[in-house]
């Protein structure tokens with residue numbers, strides 16, 4: 001099985017590295033294509049996998065093609081792809097918003113898996129949701145799942161609505177966590193801690209809280225209770241967040257991303 005990844009950016013490279021390291025594929029069955037000459041030069045020197053600057057040499061021989069460009073790149077990309085593709089090939093899109101029907105229509109193909117990954121895939125802790133067009137067989141779907149799982153874990157969803165919804169939760173989600181971290185870092189700096197100490201305080205707090213959550217069946221709400229003393233400091237902080245409607249604002253943000261994913265799918 002030969003896999004081609006189109007787009008050597010954050011996601012394309014992350015997936016390429018995950019798949020190339022996996023015994024499922026190995027680096028010689030993994031090719032990557034990009035149009036940016038600087039990226040091609042850098043990647044060619046690193047030689048984790050075979051890098052291409054033209055579709056003619058890599059697209060016809062691929063069995064599975066990952067699409068990892070920005071949604072606004074597809075117009076040019078799809079035009080350049082059509083003469084090198086065949087109906088046996090399976091396309092896996094990692095792009096936010098772009099629908100299965102758009103990919104099928106614009107490429108004139110039938111087998112598409114639409115997936116929504118996230119950036120912790122870089123450290124093997126990604127979560128990817130995925131769904132497929134009706135022409136993808138069960139065996140092909142298992143193959144794709146195995147490839148997605150080289151960067152973490154995956155969940156199968158029945159409709160594309162849940163791909164857009166998971167964009168609002170997990171796809172964009174790492175940015176919400178970083179936003180919270182940045183806010184805590186800035187508070188620590190204002191309180192007078194050094195850069196180094198602020199980073200240690202904040203990153204260990206996040207890591208420790210996640211570990212507690214993962215190692216128990218206790219909800220985040222119940223953990224908040226365990227941190228809080230009546231009339232104490234945590235209560236003062238949580239009251240401040242509740243008074244400022246922070247929970248609602250975070251939910252609004254997740255919906256803003258969900259709705260933007262739907263909108264992207266309608267922009268052709």
Ligand SMILES: NC(=O)C1=CN([C@@H]2O[C@H](COP(=O)(O)OP(=O)(O)OC[C@H]3O[C@@H](n4cnc5c(N)ncnc54)[C@H](O)[C@@H]3O)[C@@H](O)[C@H]2O)C=CC1
Pocket residue numbers: 006007008009010011012033034035036039068069070071073076077094095096097116117118119171172
């Ligand atoms: N960055 C993230 O955390 C996530 C990104 N995604 C999706 O992944 C996709 C890629 O995002 P990033 O990797 O962040 O973008 P990026 O900007 O880092 O990478 C895009 C790559 O595509 C290349 N490219 C542009 N036009 C091309 C063409 N015609 N042919 C070949 N390569 C071309 C660019 O040179 C660049 O290397 C997007 O559609 C995004 O919605 C999904 C989930 C998370």
Ligand SMILES: O=C(O)[C@@H]1CCC=N1
Pocket residue numbers: 096167171172
């Ligand atoms: O911001 C974006 O559109 C992409 C999709 C999810 C994360 N990054």
